[in-house]
Amino acid sequence: MILVFAELGNGKLRKTSLEAAAYGAQLGECVAIALGKADAGELEKLGAYGIKKVFHVNDEKLSAAYSRAYTKAICAAAEQAGADTIVLSHTSTGKTVAPRVAVRLQAALYPGVMSLPDASGKIRKSVFSGKAFADFTIGSQRKVITLNPNSYKAIATEGTASIEVLNIAFEDKDFDYQVLATEDESGGHVPLPEADIVVSGGRGLKGPENWGLVEDLANALGAATACSRPVADVGWRPHHEHVGQTGITIKPTLYIAVGISGAIQHLAGVNQSKVIVVINKDPEAPFFKAADYGIVGDAFEVLPKITEAVRKLKSS
């Protein structure tokens, strides 16, 4: 039996949870667990991704991703379902909870995988921050898998999951910390690791006052924004937008890099993007070698034209 941890954000299933559900359902008979408040009818939707039943721990104290409380609930559901494989998303919450779950269940842990096991039990993950891939050979032992965002496509079919309320007796110590404040820094954009399209800016944009050009294009495309390391280091953009070897690794369908030269560390973080567009006024920028489409030109002239063309396309 497979158990999928379906993460909620503001009462809604995250896109990564649908991916994990669809992935888990491919591995075998599959149930899910959801923690905290869920919108009416939300958890039932997992049925369309192959989940038969969802254990719901509807405890309002689970409003933040407490590693001990989440671990306790996930392990209880695993026991109740007789699950030998547990699938989580490789998100901030998944990364925090999965190692505890694996240790508690004495299970092998495969963090950040990007594929289903093949016929010989090989399962792939990205290593060296995107510079290479590695295969694990999984056996029949108990295991915990975290699935990289944007690695497995969740396709909805028919079906509604049944809900079983699970009551867990939490203790004070299960809540690792006290949340003092939360601040939304997303600017209304989808989280970067989950974004299908990402528009990213580098030093070529010359200053934070020019970021409107990147944002305009991102808004026209419904994309998230990102940046290169120097831009985050000087504080033009927040740290959580920095993609690359010491930032985050992303895997969007389309990555548009503006004014980024393409140092090896930056490429590592983005080279799994399906299509890469590079806009740079330096024809020798190394990024062009890793790009599918390129424009050698001044971002200040090129970007407004592209944004305008996107708007035209979207309104047609």
Place this chain on the structure above:
Amino acid sequence: MKILVCISKVPDTTTKITFTDNNTRFNESGVQFIINPYDEWYALVRALELKETLGGTVTVINMGKADNEQIIRKALALGADDAIRIDGEPLDAFQVASGIAAAAKGENYDIILTGKETIDYNGGVTGGMIAELLDLPYVSLASKLDVDGTNLKIEREIEGMKETVLVAMPCVISAQKGMAEARIPNMRGILASKTKPVKIIPAAVNETQSKMTAFILPPEKGNVKLIPAEEAEKLVDLLHNEAKVI
């Protein structure tokens, strides 16, 4: 304040990655190794800053063979007081976490710090495993860390959100960008590092649970299709009709 900082040895970020032994091993020849940036720039430097303002000790711990001495001495040169090396080749996170948890047990560290992940195998799970093995609270992805009495006040930057939390010590924290600024060891630190104690202990667990068995390099990209800047709008047409991504 007694702080344990877990450090890992990784190839320098500029390394061109290649493999050997029929793609079953990372090719270390000619590779410059460094302390994992998240462990050094953020976790270790913040630990040293706390020691400088509040007093106490900073111990670094690493799992590896004798040639890891070089990165351990670098951590000592930056200002760590002493070091522990768990003797053995680290093959998975559970082995490393078990060794660290065994070494930390009964030592009453107030804070155990790790980087958010290593830049080689990108698991990001060692901190959580240590927390579970020692039954401690775990706060991941901390971008700011301050001591507040017997608690730590921490900011976490997670998917488009900033969370400010208060956690009681002892605890395990994973560090990311923002927590501190990278430092360069000075000459006095380098000289002092040569005589600082490095304790060598055996690995706690020898078998691995999840060993990587083969490595693959990503396929090379074909030639880039260049669009003249004056016809930039054509890009949108290509992305829509040819690449079909918008």
